[in-house]
Amino acid sequence: MVFDAARRDDLRRKFVDFVSSGDKDLRQELIMAHMGLAEYLARRFGNRGEPLEDLVQVACVALIKAVDRFEPERGIEFSTYATHTIDGELKRHFRDKGWAVRAPRRLQELYLRLGDVVASLSQELKRSPTVPELALRAGVSEEEVLEALEAGRAYRFASLDAPSSSDDEGETLGARLGQEDPALGTAEERATLSPLIAQLPEREHAILALRFVEGLTQSEIASRLGISQMHVSRLLARSVAQLRASAGAG
């Protein structure tokens, strides 16, 4: 990512202003200005078994961290500093996920199959099924169900409920549902927990609000949004992890 000289000077000035004022709008502008760098670096780690979307999120969190910690008076270019920070976080992500990424394919496939079993049993029983019930219906052991639950975290979540387009980034919840659910507006309005939540994509934002503010169960949210409970589970886990990382960087 290359800025022309005038833009670079402008950004340098804004970094100096941000360090002295802590202005939130400036922070947002500086983050957005370098989003392309984060995406570029994330792509360099593509094709290593991790969904690109997850890598971009790791890179974005690292970018936020870099913006917050950058000291312009040291004379180093922000892009140099940020590249170092983002690269480090991406490498750490691979190291930390080492186990999960190696989850056997058999368990990842079982996780996908369990998604259907959870949905059909929930409907039949009119409640969330237990692990023994799931194991019996899926014809596997309870241990395998539990292992699959953990292995599912490593699976490319988008494939659990693939949207019609290859990339649903930027798609609004309203567009996905066909029409807005008035309750979502209320939930989102009430989710003034942290400005960090505003950084999440709209769908994750809504899911967090429905779960943690409105108190709906994962199954209820799945039914409300027309996606699988497994997908809700993954989006929740990922969003919470992202918020936690962002908060840690703040």
Place this chain on the structure above:
Amino acid sequence: MSAQEVVHLTMPARPEFLRLARVTVAGLASRLGFSWDEIEDLRLAIDELCFAIVGTEALPGSLVVRYRLSEHALEVEGFLGDGPSSRVPAFSDLSGLILTALVDAHGTQSDGSRPARAWLRKARLERTD
């Protein structure tokens, strides 16, 4: 089951080991008859509990997670086994909000006589069938 059974898990206080805490809570909750939804809640809650103790960076020493099982409920507490004793577990506002939605009770305890700890409790819903 006897009145209370206790499981101790001791592991390095590093984020990459936290999956063990999740796997364990899922196994124990399943044993107690918790539903799939409740188990998912507990897995997220365990992440919050461990985060309150360890944070996102690796710490030297160990993290101890103690699971106490009663007939319908699971209590979990975590503390640093032999790491820096000055570190006190703390739930952020966000973690507090998340845990309020996921479990029946949670908190931190620091009485000086033993390592400071974070804890949570969740009972399973009674089923009518």
